[in-house]
Amino acid sequence: MSDQVRLRDVEPADLEEFLAQEHDPEAVRRSKFPPREREAFMTHWRTKVLGDPANFVQAITVDGELAGNAVAWWHEEQRFIGYWLGRAYWGRGIGTRALALFLEREPARPLYADPYIGNTGSVRLLEKHGFRRSGTVRYGENEHIMLVLDGSPEQAES
Numbered sequence: 001m002s003d004q005v006r007l008r009d010v011e012p013a014d015l016e017e018f019l020a021q022e023h024d025p026e027a028v029r030r031s032k033f034p035p036r037e038r039e040a041f042m043t044h045w046r047t048k049v050l051g052d053p054a055n056f057v058q059a060i061t062v063d064g065e066l067a068g069n070a071v072a073w074w075h076e077e078q079r080f081i082g083y084w085l086g087r088a089y090w091g092r093g094i095g096t097r098a099l100a101l102f103l104e105r106e107p108a109r110p111l112y113a114d115p116y117i118g119n120t121g122s123v124r125l126l127e128k129h130g131f132r133r134s135g136t137v138r139y140g141e142n143e144h145i146m147l148v149l150d151g152s153p154e155q156a157e158s
Contacts, residue, residue: 005097007058007105010069014059015045017066021086031084032116032142049073056106060098062089070102072111079108095125103129103149111149116142123147 019042021027023035036044049057049071056072060083068085081102085095103111114137115122123145127133131147138144 002063003092003094004063005067005094005101006061007070007098007101008061010050010057010059014066014069015042017086018045018069018084021068021084024087026087027084030116030119030121032118032139032144058102058105060085060089060094062094067094068098070098072102072106072108078112079110080112080114081106082113090121095121096128099125099129109149109151113147113149114144115147117145 019038022033022041027033028035035041049055052073054074058070059066060068060070066086067089068083070081070083072079072081074080083095083099083102085098089095111131113126113131115126117123117136126147126149129149130151131149133145134148135146136143137146
């Protein structure tokens with residue numbers, strides 16, 4: 001395998017794999033994101049994620065195989081990003097390459113991300129791409145790190 005990472009538009013059939021990835025027990029433990037039941041997941045993705053033209057949504061592929069997704073969305077006045085990779089793609093540099101591609105295509109700055117404080121891999125990945133810590137936020141009992149990426153995509157490359 002060459003681990004060639006690419007982004008493409010999400011196709012309806014991708015949602016089944018995204019659902020399975022969201023239900024991976026280790027991913028749930030690391031992200032502190034509770035998995036949704038199938039219908040709630042599908043409704044959310046079809047109406048809120050893919051159904052909102054203000055969102056930028058991409059499937060991540062590795063050697064043509066679906067590996068995960070990356071999404072940018074507005075929450076009030078802030079533009080957030082999030083991503084999810086299947087466990088088979090962890091620890092191989094795929095997240096680094098996928099996020100670089102995504103950030104080249106997502107023009108909004110500042111961008112915000114809020115990974116769970118214990119998800120050190122995700123925090124390191126974001127910091128590697130220029131995100132800086134700007135505080136913490138709580139979702140229920142879980143503390144998350146608020147990170148922000150300032151500047152334009154061109155500034156991030158220099």
